[in-house]
Amino acid sequence: MLSTMQDVPLLISRILTHGSTVHGTSQVITWTGEGEPHRRSFAEIGARAAQLAHALADDLGVTEGDATATLMWNNAEHVEAYYAAPCMGAVLHTLNLRLATEQLVWIVNHAADKVVIVNGSLLPLLAPLLPQLPTVEHIVVSGPGDRSLLDGARPRVHEYEELIAGKPTTYDWPELDERQAAAMCYTSGTTGDPKGVVYSHRSIYLHSMQVNMAQSMGLTDADTSLVVVPQFHVNAWGLPHATFMTGVNMLMPDRFLQPAPLAEMIETERPTHAAAVPTIWQGLLAELTAKPRDVSSLHQVTIGGSACPPSLMKAFDDLGMRVCHAWGMTETSPLGTVARPPAAVEPGSDEEFAYRLTQGRFPASVEARLTGPDGAHLPWDGESAGELEVRGPWIAGAYYAGAGTGTGTGTDAGGAPLRPADKFSEDGWLKTGDVGTISPDGFLTLTDRAKDVIKSGGEWISSVDLENAIMSHPDVAEAAVVAVPDTKWGERPLATVVLREGASADLEALKAFLAGKVAKWQVPERWTLIEAVPKTSVGKFDKKVLRRQYADGELDVTSF
Amino acid sequence: MLSTMQDVPLLISRILTHGSTVHGTSQVITWTGEGEPHRRSFAEIGARAAQLAHALADDLGVTEGDATATLMWNNAEHVEAYYAAPCMGAVLHTLNLRLATEQLVWIVNHAADKVVIVNGSLLPLLAPLLPQLPTVEHIVVSGPGDRSLLDGARPRVHEYEELIAGKPTTYDWPELDERQAAAMCYTSGTTGDPKGVVYSHRSIYLHSMQVNMAQSMGLTDADTSLVVVPQFHVNAWGLPHATFMTGVNMLMPDRFLQPAPLAEMIETERPTHAAAVPTIWQGLLAELTAKPRDVSSLHQVTIGGSACPPSLMKAFDDLGMRVCHAWGMTETSPLGTVARPPAAVEPGSDEEFAYRLTQGRFPASVEARLTGPDGAHLPWDGESAGELEVRGPWIAGAYYAGAGTGTGTGTDAGGAPLRPADKFSEDGWLKTGDVGTISPDGFLTLTDRAKDVIKSGGEWISSVDLENAIMSHPDVAEAAVVAVPDTKWGERPLATVVLREGASADLEALKAFLAGKVAKWQVPERWTLIEAVPKTSVGKFDKKVLRRQYADGELDVTSF
Structure with a gap:
């Protein structure tokens, strides 16, 4: 039997049109670092996104499917680009300004970006790379920054405001196939070339609905969301789209991501929601401890990217900021889970806190x-x-x-x-x-x-669990556990330990210390003392170095 | 450019699987009219829906696209049918037990229903019609009722519980096309044959997400929803699906829709949400006035179907029950608008109340x-x-x-x-x-x-506005305004008025009374006194009778 429903595609242009009319008075508030922040209504954003689309199509020759890149902070113009490119049928490609320049060059070339919209403050990063970016035909510059860096640039250079000025403020957005590409983001894998993930109109539309479901972030026009998570990081967790769907105000920090300005914008603009990785919140907590401010407006703080330490969660509870864990990745748009405890669990109980420390619950989709x-x-x-x-x-x-x-x-x-x-x-x-x-x-x-788990005799041993158990010994400064080959079990754990200065414990004592803390069969037989755990550029344990050192016989391992 | 997203269809089976696992402990609570209500967990509903699907497929020969009808109250078995039929690829056809029997017969034959699942208490309605329902091969009876009414019935008769007993409690739900038919509902139009609306898996899935968005009903597993709106009335406004998506408990009144049991179930089960047409709430208000009960758990009451009188809304406010208007129709699944005032409006203000009296705001979709x-x-x-x-x-x-x-x-x-x-x-x-x-x-x-609006000289005049203005005169008991042909303006309003006993006002006085209340050009020139406004079977003004009476010269009209 055939359905009699209308066949209406799920398109980002629908989100834009809705947000800029029904929620036309909601605002994108961009921090400027001095005086009043800049405020732009959703109605204005909608008009300017239409102008930008006209400019991309008419002046820069962007057509359906063309990759249009942004190298920008979180701000109103970046939101305009978020809508202009996909709504006209082009593909928004958000460039991660924290990447190594070789990766950035590789990604721009792989995506064949035709246009790069860039914040003036990021020209020192982009300008030197232009000779290696043959597909880029146009550079559009927005916001303060030294334009002379682009002198002699091969691509044509445009001022964002001049480019859109005078263009029509409406655009007859095409009725696209909802499965068509809308935006793309590259994962910065630890090995191999970056991988491109291409979101569709459909995926972004459905994700936006999920973000606004009461069981997820549940945002409405009563909310102002402080979007610290960068717009180049998995679509800022979907917030620029979700906010237009229900009229949520966006508070955008632009390049002012330091603890002091973040604390100031929370105190003065009183956002109800915020989203960022734990590192940002660690910094903010230190700032608030040094200089207390009223942050009580923030009744929902979404933390993702990596796990929030329990101590940080408790500290924010004490400040009246309620942390909610979420898990996701570039490949999941990113909303995978949100840690809202079941309603039956008693608020404030240990059980509730344990639920909050999980990565969260899966939604139906x-x-x-x-x-x-x-x-x-x-x-x-x-x-x-x-x-x-x-x-x-x-x-x-x-x-x-x-x-x-x-x-x-x-x-x-x-x-x-x-x-x-x-x-x-x-x-x-x-x-x-x-x-x-x-x-x-x-x-x-x-x-x-x-890749770090130890596959021992058909069972898995968590390297992280072992590390935490070992590091709970007062004499241990750091410990990293890696899998090493074992003829009988396939793999077994190797414990590498950094002792604190003046520590008295030896490896046998540490092994004995694990009794009762982890299952007996999980206790490592191989132990070694090292000077320091090798780290990656972002400070994570670099376990592949340890594995290589073990394979090459560089570690002094005791087996017992 | 092609998206790299997975091509996963939006299917009702996904909602069922999610609800019966992640929210397996949530409950469908069915009122029984005596003692404890019946409680069934979502996990049990999921298992029994699978059993029912096996029975439909294996024992009753239901295959993809077959219409499977229900003639049931709101209860757990009806929820099971809601999932079993669509998830296996068949089409759920909910029959409206309030329809005239001729319409019911017409609808069953038009849909070619193969199976009817019926509550025992409704056999007096169904049994006499069976000879006129040649497509119906099987009757499945659930719950109390006199089975002897089916003696000699042509279709095979089955007991619901016997039919599903022993069947496997899981079902390998097929991966359907999301645009495939899932459920159907007929509109009971005032003219012509009923019209069938066929919902798809996609439409029901998206609608469920919208219901749970914070700006709509925003339900989570912290909620219990009292589903008074019948499951045969536009899918009970989407609640049986939306609840499984987020673990909302359902409180089902079965056939106990009278004010006293409704008041009792609110007091004892403490639902947080309820959905029904205004008539139900009028009756409940009278009941609560006569015999006060604690209904404070109900912080959200969705009213649709027709407008909620302001007096009723205020009365419920005073009881701590917050009414929220919604608008929709069979053809809109039904969620069209929800009247949540903008966040910027002051709570409790006249402005807020005015927003609440509108039909509501459109969502992005x-x-x-x-x-x-x-x-x-x-x-x-x-x-x-x-x-x-x-x-x-x-x-x-x-x-x-x-x-x-x-x-x-x-x-x-x-x-x-x-x-x-x-x-x-x-x-x-x-x-x-x-x-x-x-x-x-x-x-x-x-x-x-x-069809009631007056099209006068290229402008529209609301018949309802004129009626309300005339009826605000103390001497007027009732007034109905209809369009009549006019050579100059196309149409003009005719005011038909019923005076109160002992009224002194005449038609000229009434016409003068309208000055300043409606625009001058909207004031009717044609007036007539009548004994009573003709009404339809459900008590609405029957304006087509008045139009016919005017056309036939049966009304004594004064023009001035």
Whole structure:
């Protein structure tokens, strides 16, 4: 039987039109670092997005499917670009300004970006790279910054405000296929070239609805959201779209991401919601401790990117800021889970706090399963640990092939598979690379990265759990546990330990200390003292260095 | 550029699987009229829906696309049928037990229902009709009622519990096309045969997300929803699906829809949300006035179907029950608008109350426009009145052709158009038949039905506004205004008035009374005194009788 429903596509232009009319008085507030912040209504954003689209189409020759890049902070103009490019049928490509310049060059070339819209303050980063970016035909500059850096630039240079001035303030947005590309974002993998994830209108639309569902962030026009998470980081977790869907005001920090201005904007603009990674909140907490301010407006703080330390969560509770964990990744748009405890749990109880420390609960649109060491799917019992695999309408099923190279399957121009077996299951689920458990009521607890887990005799041992157990000994400054080959068990854990100055404990004492803290069969037989745990550029344990050092016999290992 | 997102369909089976696992402990609570209500967890509902699907497929021969009807009250078994039929690929057809029996027979035959699942208490309605229902092969009876009424019935008769007993409690739900039919509902139009609206998996899924968005009903697992609106009335406004998406408990009144049991279930089960038409709430208010009870748990009462009188809204405010207007119709799934005032409006103010009395605000997925008497689209200025037209992924674009008769376009077997020009615009929008205004911030105020509005010289006059103005005179008991032909203006209003006993006012006085209350050009020239306004079977003014009486010269009209 056929449905009699209208066949209306889920398009970002619908979100824009809705937001700029029904919620036309809602605002994007951009911090300027001096005096009053800049305020622009959703109605103005809608008019200017239309003007930008006309400029892209008429003056810069952007047509359907063309990649239009942004190298920008969070601000009103970046929101305009968020709508102009996808609504006209082009593809918004947000460039991560924290990347190494070689990666940035690689990504721009892989996406074949035709236009780059850039904040003036970021010209020192972009200008030197232009000779290596042959696809870029136009540079559009917005906001303060030294334009002379672009003198002699090969691409044509435009001033953002001059470019859009006088253009029509409405645009007859095309009725696109909802599965068409709308935006793209590259993952900065630790190995290999970056991988492009291409979001569709459909995926972004559905994700925006989910963000606004009461069980997720539940935002309405009564909210102002402080969007600290960068717009180049998985679409700022979907907030620029979700806010237009329900009239949520956006407070944008632009380049003022330091604790002091963040504290000031919270105190003066009184946002009700904020979203950022834990590092930002650690800095803010230190700032608020040194110089107390009224941050009580923030009744919902979404923390993702990595786990929020319990101490930080408690500290924010004491300040009246309620932290809510969320988990996701570039490949998941990113909303995968949100840690709202079940309603039956008593507020303020230890049980509630334990729920808040999980990564969160899956919404209906994100199917999840755990795959164990032998490939079997594991029960949701809160104990069986496996690699998390997810499926859903806003979850990636492949990586981008590169401009002009095909269909999203097979390999890209360089021969790399677009559905690598370590990232996608045979039946099309995304392998997240995260290892953890799921409780019967659908709460995810991540314990390790799949590449760091120790596969011992058909069971998995969490390296993170072992590290935490060892580091709870007062004499231990740092500990990293890595898998090493073992003839009997396949893999076994190697404990590498950094002792505190003046420590008296030895390795035997540390091993004995683990009794009762972890299962007996998980206790490492191999131990070594090291000077310091090798770290990556962002300060994470660099376990591949330890594995290599072990393989090369560089570590002095005691087995007992 | 191609998106790299997974192509996952939006299916009702996903809602069921999610609800019965992640929210497996949430409950459907069915009132029994005596002692403890019956409680069934979402996990049990999921298992029993799978059992029912196996029974439908294996024992009753239901296959993909077959219409499976329900003639049931709101209860747990009805929820099971809501999931079993659509998830397996069949089509749930909810039969309205309030319809005239001729309409019921017509509808069952038009949909070619193969199975009817019926509550035992409704056998007195169904049994006598069976000889006229040749497509019905199976009757499945659930709950108390006299089975002997089915003695000698032609279709095979089954007991619901016996039918599902022993069947597997899981079902490998098929991966359907999301645009496939999932459920159907017939509109009981005032003229012509009923029209079938066929919802898709996609439309129901998206509608469920919208219901749970914070700006709409915003329900979570902290809520218990008292679902008074019948499951045969536009899918109980989407609640049986929306609740499984976020774990909302459902409180189901079964056949106990009288004010006293409703008051009792509110007091004892403490629902946080309720949904029903105003008539139900009028009765409940009288009950609560006569016998006060604690109804303070109800912080959100969704009222739709027709407008809530301001006095009723205020009375419920005083009881701590917050009424929220919503507007929709069978063709809109039904969520069209929800009257949550803008956040900037002061709570408790007259302005806020005025917003609450509107039909509400459109969400992003419902596009709206007003079409004036000349076919032009009118501005959203809160003043220009036109017929409301809507468009969106859960809005009907046609009516059902009938079993085996085609594609949803053209005409049905009886020659009736499936996209009649008075219901669908040429570009595919649904013409709602409602006339009203839209404010700049997207709030809809309905003033009249399109068929009752007076089209005078290219402007529209609301019959309802004139009636309210005339009825505000103390001597007037009732007044109905209808359009009559006028050579100069096309149409002009005719005022028909019923005076109170002992009234002294005459028609001239009434006409003079309108000065300043309505625009001068809207004041009727034609007036008549009548004994009583003719009414329909449900008590609404029957204006077509008045129009006919005027045309036939039966009314004694004074023109001045």
